[in-house]
Amino acid sequence: MKDIGSEEFIMSTLQNKEVWEKTDRWDDKKVDIWFKSELKNGNQVGFGWSHEEPIVDLMKSYITSYNDLPRFVHQFQNKLRNETRAKSGVIRCREFIMKDMYAFCGSDEENMEFYNKSTEAYLKVFKRIGLGDITYVTSAAGGVFTDKFSHEFQTLCESGEDLIYVHKDNNIAINKEIYNEETVKKMGLEMNDFEEKKAAEVGNIFNFGTSKCEQMDLYFSDKEGNRKPVYLSSYGIGITRLMGVLVEVFHDDKGIIWPEAVAPFKKHLIVLGEDKEVVDAAEELYKKIIDNSEEVLFDDRTNVTAGAKFADADLIGIPQRLIISKKTLAENSVEVKERSSADSRLVPLTEMLAVVEGI
Amino acid sequence: MKDIGSEEFIMSTLQNKEVWEKTDRWDDKKVDIWFKSELKNGNQVGFGWSHEEPIVDLMKSYITSYNDLPRFVHQFQNKLRNETRAKSGVIRCREFIMKDMYAFCGSDEENMEFYNKSTEAYLKVFKRIGLGDITYVTSAAGGVFTDKFSHEFQTLCESGEDLIYVHKDNNIAINKEIYNEETVKKMGLEMNDFEEKKAAEVGNIFNFGTSKCEQMDLYFSDKEGNRKPVYLSSYGIGITRLMGVLVEVFHDDKGIIWPEAVAPFKKHLIVLGEDKEVVDAAEELYKKIIDNSEEVLFDDRTNVTAGAKFADADLIGIPQRLIISKKTLAENSVEVKERSSADSRLVPLTEMLAVVEGI
Structure with a gap:
């Protein structure tokens, strides 16, 4: 992460209601994995299941001008998620370590440049730990994070929770949730060339464009003094789950075979x-x-x-x-x-x- | 910590009600700093403010015989405490990093040997970061952790929350909460030789004897096959608070002077x-x-x-x-x-x- 220009930092587990209300993600009906509790004064407090809102809020103190951009930060932090069913050991649990990275950019071009650089860096990580040949950059829906397309890193794995369609020649895949004739055609490919596989999501990257920063009021002054919203993209690797996937992939009947x-x-x-x-x-x-x-x-x-x-x-x-x-x-x-x-x-x-x- | 034989590990933030009920420390009337929430199935879950109960519970899987003792473990972990008033920046906050260490021993002698070794190691830590001359091993009440005496490491500091009585010749102090004629006499010292000072608690050590392990049913078989309760002592340094104390001690009107x-x-x-x-x-x-x-x-x-x-x-x-x-x-x-x-x-x-x- 440092090689692509990111600085390490760490954010708190405790989360402010007000910050998450700005994007309407405090409501349990909108986000159903919150753990929440109460301070002594009766105010509600949340436990971080993601850190997009707090990092955008924090960056308001650091980004005001084009001079402050781009800015890349990452953390290795404990996420807490109130999953209905924790299962498959560390593959899906209520507490896990995530490496999450956030890019703040002044233009779509700058943002996409980092998006592509990060994709390469992530593929390098998965290659280094021996999962290179069975991990695919997979097109997926935005989910709770964004309403645009996103990309997942999916590793073929029998105990994985996802179904993906892997292209027979290209090194890419499409998540079942958006796999249809329209999507495939958009990519200029044929449905016949895809094969269904079980996979586990070990990483994901999201491009928010300027939507999140507009919602949360993070703007900067460009060289001409115009007020513009900041571009945001976020990048996650589920460290804890990745450990589980490694064990699923690298083992025999006697035990684990660590890469x-x-x-x-x-x-x-x-x-x-x-x-x-x-x-x-x-x-x-x-x-x-x-x-x-x-x-x-x-x-x-x-x-x-x-x-x-x-x-x-x-x-x-x-x-x-x-x-x-x-x-x-x-x-x-x-x-x-x-x-x-x-x-x-x-x-x-x-x-x-x-x-x-x-x- | 490794030099005195401890192994690093890490425990979860999420805490089981059942484990803490064994020592009657789940009840909010007994421990008033719990953050609690609810799983989807309605079961209560707590957020770790200390890890004595879960480590004793965990050790039941590792300690059954005298061969398994002694065992020393430590972690650098995020504690969550529902403090009524968070104050003085990082000196008292609701979320902070603690280095906590636990010693499991087969005898009082073995336990005390590690207790003394750890005291020396802690003093070395405080000396290395420049606080050696103003940090005192301070006798204190057990507080919520134990009903025996405990020892705190108190650093003289104007913004500290504690009052301690420092002996003019010896390198020791007594916390105000137990400072009286009886305590001083027990130590063979004179009240006239003590001076009141403001201080911040940067570390503490507790000797539970066998009480905690008896409550939680952690026993071992000795060489003769007799079933005996394990001795426990615990050792904490408040890393986050220590950072605040360092800034309080080492600064001038222009800013921080990091050791x-x-x-x-x-x-x-x-x-x-x-x-x-x-x-x-x-x-x-x-x-x-x-x-x-x-x-x-x-x-x-x-x-x-x-x-x-x-x-x-x-x-x-x-x-x-x-x-x-x-x-x-x-x-x-x-x-x-x-x-x-x-x-x-x-x-x-x-x-x-x-x-x-x-x-």
Whole structure:
């Protein structure tokens, strides 16, 4: 996000009724996922399920002139949504972390430039975590956010809640909610070339044009001194859900297979047995890895069988498993196995230490 | 926290009624700062103002035997408290970040050992951010958390809400709420040696003994197979409030003076004028600083006077201000000024680049 010019910040969970009333999104009949409570003085307070209204309100203090534009900000923040049915674990839950980004621009052109740049950045993110080949930029209705078309990032996934139509040649898709002859023709494509798939929405981007800022009275003076409404677009990645989708996509019957880019640890070091020599060798390797700022999970439990340690390692799904035992030490080696492969190999300890130290 | 053996994790904002009823802390008459709302099915849900109950509940899945103890965990998490009066900016607000840590131990001795270790760690934190000399370990009542004595970390501060009695020789204090002849005598001290001061509570630590775990049914089997309640102590630092206290303590009439350890940036680079030579030199220095992973705020605004830039720099309070202008470049230098001092000096650009590159 920083590479495309966005600054990180964070907004509050607590939400002002007045701010959301300006766009008529406080009313439970308009937005049915609000959690609300009451202050001691009887005033209502909401809990943030989205942050478009408060960021536009906040930006009134920072944007008055064309000199202040464009402005891009993003946060990693906890959203609270009063879903009727929380389901599929972290795929749909009432509390989750979202990365949300907001672009404030002085013209449609500037806004669209950032919209396209962000689309590329998002695709890069999904590619880096291994979902590139099964994640599609998908045309969708605006939903509660906007009455224009929007774009979703949909990842093919059996436990996904959405149905999308994927084009057989192009790297695009259309959400079922707007999939019809008219939409397809507008895109210059044929309905026969689309195939229905189940997918999970892992990101979405919305172009509000000037509508939201007009509603909320966010205007700026252009170079000629004319008062003009600010262009707004918003960009979200559902971090928590994405974690669930990753597990749905990358697993086998033994457990998770974390992609390296998002694995909680890079290595899972297991020591077998309690012989001093073995434990010392494992401790030495552990310290070397830590000293070189690599992330390693060290299973030095003494009251657990080898089988249980292997099963736990498979379940947790760290990309690389290292085993040190009497057997491997007899060959001055450590056993190395990738979680994604069935084969293991012996690597001389000296070589492993050199790799860890980046020599 | 990691140095004393704690693992970082994070808990949810949403809270289960049932968990808090076990200790009778769901009732608004017992705890008057709850924010509560309702799920779609009519069930009540709370918003976390503390996380002692949920962490004890969670630990039931992880602690069953002496092998599982001790266990230390901490989080940086957003607390929500329905305060009657939010005041003094971030010193007392309804939403704030807390670092809370929890220790689960098998014996009083183990628990007290961690209690003392944490006290030392906390004092180290306050020392590192420049509050060491005016922050006191203060004896206090247990408050809503416990009926035993607890300890607060109180920082002398005119806008603080607490009154504490500081001993003239020892590095300790007593909160007004328990300051009386009896308490002082118990400590083997004299009332004459204490002086009343205004202070802000920046941290607190509580020893629950086994009471909380007994209430919530968290027991473990010791080596002999006996069922015993787990010892619990909890440790908090109010990060958001601490930021406010830092500003109260470190400021002058021009603005904030951030201590280096917590400054949002280490350097504030200002370029004056729009001559290509000057701007290029500033950009080069900026890139060098960034490349060496130092944090720098770069004021390259072109529509702002030098005076306004200086005033903003003083207001924001970054520890070191660097100025590049036609005047400084005439001497191949950059002007360097610490925010905490009135004096500036010229440093040759070559020397500054070498310092930045750590040569």
